[in-house]
Amino acid sequence: MNYRHGYHAGNFADLAKHAATLALLRAMREGGPLLVVDTHAGAGAYDLRDAEFARSKEAEAGVQTLMKGDAPDSLKPLADYVRIRNARAGFRDRIGLYPGSPMLALDHLRQQDGWLGCELRADDAEALQALVGRRGQVVRKDGFATAVAQVEDARRLLFLIDPPFERPDDYDRITSTVQAIINARPDAVFLIWLPLKDLETYDSWLRQMEREVLDASEAQMLTAEVRLRPLSNPMKMNGCVLACLNAPQGFETQLAAIVADVAAALGEDGASGRLREL
Numbered sequence: 137m138n139y140r141h142g143y144h145a146g147n148f149a150d151l152a153k154h155a156a157t158l159a160l161l162r163a164m165r166e167g168g169p170l171l172v173v174d175t176h177a178g179a180g181a182y183d184l185r186d187a188e189f190a191r192s193k194e195a196e197a198g199v200q201t202l203m204k205g206d207a208p209d210s211l212k213p214l215a216d217y218v219r220i221r222n223a224r225a226g227f228r229d230r231i232g233l234y235p236g237s238p239m240l241a242l243d244h245l246r247q248q249d250g251w252l253g254c255e256l257r258a259d260d261a262e263a264l265q266a267l268v269g270r271r272g273q274v275v276r277k278d279g280f281a282t283a284v285a286q287v288e289d290a291r292r293l294l295f296l297i298d299p300p301f302e303r304p305d306d307y308d309r310i311t312s313t314v315q316a317i318i319n320a321r322p323d324a325v326f327l328i329w330l331p332l333k334d335l336e337t338y339d340s341w342l343r344q345m346e347r348e349v350l351d352a353s354e355a356q357m358l359t360a361e362v363r364l365r366p367l368s369n370p371m372k373m374n375g376c377v378l379a380c381l382n383a384p385q386g387f388e389t390q391l392a393a394i395v396a397d398v399a400a401a402l403g404e405d406g407a408s409g410r411l412r413e414l
C-alpha cells in the first residue's frame with residue numbers, strides 16, 4: 137500500500153468531508169447511543185510541520201488558506217474546531233495540526249457512544265492507536281469486512297467510508313458493503329467519500345448503487361459534488377463527491393452549502409458545488 141494520507145491531510149477534499157462529518161455527528165448526537173465505524177481511519181491526526189508531507193502543498197492550498205480569512209458559515213464549525221484543537225496542541229498563531237476523521241469523531245461523541253476505526257498500514261495504525269487510547273477500538277483489519285460485521289450492534293450506526301482508491305475494486309467494495317449493511321440494518325447512516333476525476337467512473341458507480349442498493353431498499357442517497365475546475369483532465373483530481381445514505385433531517389441543506397462553499401473558497405474559475413438526491 138503506497139497511499140499515505142499525510143500528503144493529503146487538510147486539503148479541499150478533507151475540508152468538505154470533515155465539515156460534513158461534523159454536521160452529521162452533531163445531528164446524530166440528538167438520539168440514542170451511536171456507534172461510529174471509520175472503515176479507513178488513517179493516522180487520526182496530522183502534523184502539518186512534517187516537511188515530507190508539506191511537499192504536496194495540499195494543506196497550504198486547503199486548511200491553511202481557509203483559516204487565513206473568515207470561514208463561510210457552512211465551514212465555520214470545522215474552522216472553529218480546528219482552531220480550538222490547535223490552541224490545545226500549543227499552536228496559538230498558526231495551524232500546525234490537522235485533525236483527521238478519528239480525532240474529529242472522538243471529540244464529538246458522548247459517553248454512551250462508541251467508535252471503531254480500521255487501518256491497514258502498520259505506521260498509521262500505531263499512531264492511531266496512540267491517539268485513540270481507550271476512547272475507542274482500533275483494528276488493523278480490512279475496513280469493509282469489519283463494517284459488515286457490526287450490523288448486530290444494538291446502537292444506531294454511522295459508517296464513514298473513505299478508501300484511498302488505489303485499487304480499482306474500491307468502488308465495487310463500497311457498493312457491496314453498503315448493500316450488505318442496509319439489508320441487515322435499513323436505518324444505518326453512511327457518509328462515503330469518492331474522488332472526482334472524470335464523470336464516467338463516477339456515473340458507473342452511481343448506476344451500480346441505484347441497481348444494487350437504492351432500487352432494492354428504502355434508502356435514499358444524497359450526492360454532493362465539489363468541482364474545483366471543469367472536469368477536462370481525467371488524470372487530475374478535479375474534485376470530490378460525498379454520498380450520504382439515510383441522511384438525518386436538515387443535513388441536505390448543510391451538505392449543499394458545504395460543497396458550494398468549498399468550491400467557492402478553494403476552487404479555480406468555473407468551480408462549483410452541486411447536490412442531487414437519488
Ligand SMILES: C[S@@+](CC[C@H](N)C(=O)[O-])C[C@H]1O[C@@H](n2cnc3c(N)ncnc32)[C@H](O)[C@@H]1O
Pocket residue numbers: 137139140141153174175176177178179180235236237238254255256257260277278279280298299300
Ligand atoms: C483516505 S485515508 C483515510 C483518511 C481518514 N478517513 C480521515 O478522514 O482522516 C485511507 C486510509 O485507508 C487505509 N486503508 C487502505 N485500505 C484499507 C482497508 N481495506 N481497510 C482499512 N484501511 C485501509 C490507508 O492506509 C489509508 O490510511
